[in-house]
Structure formats: C-alpha cells, structure tokens
Amino acid sequence: MRKYRQVADQLLEEVAQGKYKNELRLPTEDKLMTEYNVSRNTLRSAIDVLVDKSILYRVQGSGIYIRKPVYPDTITINSIRGFKEEFKSKETHSKVIELEQLEADEEISQKLHCEIGTPVYFVHRMRYIENEPFSIEYSYFNKTIIPYLGREIAENSIYGYIENDLNLTIGFADKYISVEKLAKMDSDHLQLTEADPSLVIEETVYLSNGTLFNHSRVIHNYKHAKFFALAKNW
Numbered sequence: 604m605r606k607y608r609q610v611a612d613q614l615l616e617e618v619a620q621g622k623y624k625n626e627l628r629l630p631t632e633d634k635l636m637t638e639y640n641v642s643r644n645t646l647r648s649a650i651d652v653l654v655d656k657s658i659l660y661r662v663q664g665s666g667i668y669i670r671k672p673v674y675p676d677t678i679t680i681n682s683i684r685g686f687k688e689e690f691k692s693k694e695t696h697s698k699v700i701e702l703e704q705l706e707a708d709e710e711i712s713q714k715l716h717c718e719i720g721t722p723v724y725f726v727h728r729m730r731y732i733e734n735e736p737f738s739i740e741y742s743y744f745n746k747t748i749i750p751y752l753g754r755e756i757a758e759n760s761i762y763g764y765i766e767n768d769l770n771l772t773i774g775f776a777d778k779y780i781s782v783e784k785l786a787k788m789d790s791d792h793l794q795l796t797e798a799d800p801s802l803v804i805e806e807t808v809y810l811s812n813g814t815l816f817n818h819s820r821v822i823h824n825y826k827h828a829k830f831f832a833l834a835k836n837w
Contacts, residue, residue, distance in 0.1 A: 605766060607648035610639050615653060618669055629659070629667040656682050657833040680832040683776045683808060686730050686738075687760050693732050699757045700792075701727040704746065714807070714818040715745050722746035726757050729792055736793045737827050742819040749816055765816075774811030780804050785822070793824045800825050 623629060629650075630638070636646050650667060653659040656679050659667055678689050687695055705711070707721040715723065724744040730737045742761075744752055749765065756764045765771050784798040793801075801822050808817040 605772070606641060607645045608652070608766070610641055610645060610649035611652040613639070614649060615658060618653075618658060623669055627669045627671070628665075629669070631666070655679075657831065677829040677831040680778065680780075680830055683762075683773060683806075687763070690732055694734070696731050696734075697758050698729040698731070699726070699754050700729060701725065702752070702754050702757055707743075711743055711818075715743055716815050717745055717747075724749065724752040726752070726761070728757055732827065735824075735827055737824055739789055739792050739822045740819055741821075742817060745816050748810070748814060771816075772811040774809050774813070776806050776808040778804055778806050783822075789822055793822070795824065795826070802828060802830070 617623070629635065632643060632646060636643060639646065639649075641649075650659060650661075654661065657670055660670055661667055676690070676693070682689065686697070703725050705723050705725050707715060707717055707719055707723050709719055711717075711723060712719045712721065715721070717723075723746055724742075726740070726742040726744070728740050728742075730740060744761075746752075748771075749769070752761065752764075762773060766773060781803050783801055783803050785793065785795055785801050787797045789801070790797045790799055795801075802825065803823070804819075804821045806817070806819045806821065807815060808819070809815050
C-alpha cells in the first residue's frame with residue numbers, strides 16, 4: 604500500500620476513535636509530518652484522500668478541520684476508493700458470477716476508448732454487506748493496462764490489487780447516475796422484484812496519468828444503498 608494511503612487510514616482511524624474530538628481541528632502540517640514521519644507531499648496526499656471522502660475540510664489561513672459525521676454507512680459519490688474501503692466497519696464480501704477475457708467489440712471499445720479487438724477482462728460480481736445483497740457490478744478492464752485479473756482478486760479488492768500489487772495510481776472517474784427498473788436477472792440476484800427501482804452508477808475510471816482502464820455499471824439495492832455528496836461553492 605502506498606505510504607500516503609497508510610497515513611490516510613491511520614489518520615482516519617484516529618479521527619474515528621475521537622483523538623481530536625475536543626478541537627475538531629488537526630495539528631499543524633509540521634506536527635503531523637513529525638508524528639507520521641512523512642514528507643509534506645505525502646501528508647498532503649493523505650489529507651486529500653480524507654477531504655475527498657468528506658471526513659476533513661480545509662479553511663484557508665486557519666487549518667484542517669474534522670467534519671462531524673452526518674450520514675453514516677453511505678457511499679461517497681465523489682470517492683473512488685472502492686467498495687471495501689467505503690464500508691471498512693462492516694462485514695463485506697464479493698461473489699464472482701462471471702469472469703472472462705474478451706476482445707473488445709464496438710460497444711466495449713467505445714466505453715474503454717480502445718481499439719476493437721483489444722483484450723479486456725469482463726467481471727460480473729455481486730457485492731454483499733453483512734450478507735445482504737447490496738449491488739451488482741458489470742465491469743470491463745483493459746488488459747493492456749491490467750495484464751492479469753483472476754477470480755481470487757475479483758473476490759477481494761480489484762482496486763486494492765491495482766494500487767498495491769501493480770503499483771498503479773487510480774486518479775479520477777466520471778460517474779453517470781440514473782434511476783432504472785430492475786431486469787429479472789438483476790432483481791433475482793438482489794432478492795428484489797422485477798421492475799423494482801434501482802439506482803445505477805456508470806463509472807469510467809482513469810489512472811492518475813489520464814489512462815482509462817475501467818468501465819463499470821453498478822446496480823444498487825434500493826433497500827440498502829445510501830449516497831452522500833459534498834457540495835461546494837466554487
């Protein structure tokens with residue numbers, strides 16, 4: 604795991620345990636750099652992770668503050684940390700329904716911005732929280748960028764594998780959100796009724812260097828899924 608991610612996880616744990624509950628403001632950057640024995644860039648990258656997750660916020664000229672929790676157990680819309688990272692305090696697991704290598708047809712090539720015939724991995728999996736069906740995921744990964752993707756990885760954390768094992772940095776994503784009625788196959792997987800409502804997120808995900816590597820369509824169980832987004836006045 605990259606150092607800034609380790610610092611972000613440690614800082615998040617300390618915030619959750621109430622280490623700074625009396626101040627609601629973090630110590631200065633210099634103090635945090637000393638405490639975690641990291642460079643300023645590493646510290647700022649770690650803080651950026653928690654700002655993106657709406658855990659912290661910056662006040663220019665004043666410091667870094669802790670947001671009081673408002674909506675627990677939600678998916679942060681402006682985060683791409685992945686399913687397991689979003690629900691670290693819950694028991695989660697994934698079930699792979701299908702994983703195969705394909706050649707990109709016209710539709711897939713448009714989604715991944717690659718040439719027709721490019722080798723890709725297709726992953727169809729279920730995500731569970733506390734053994735309740737939470738979402739269905741249909742994902743395509745460009746094999747020229749992600750050279751190997753096995754069932755054991757897909758049952759754990761694909762994004763964790765990409766960053767920790769392949770040493771690639773996930774940068775940003777485009778998300779398109781819609782409300783649709785469930786098809787019969789998806790409703791069966793989610794233990795719902797055909798034509799029940801569902802919130803669908805289509806994600807196009809890029810590495811930090813701007814390389815598109817993943818396109819996913821994620822269908823969420825309306826009974827369990829809650830979402831949060833931080834609105835800013837630019």
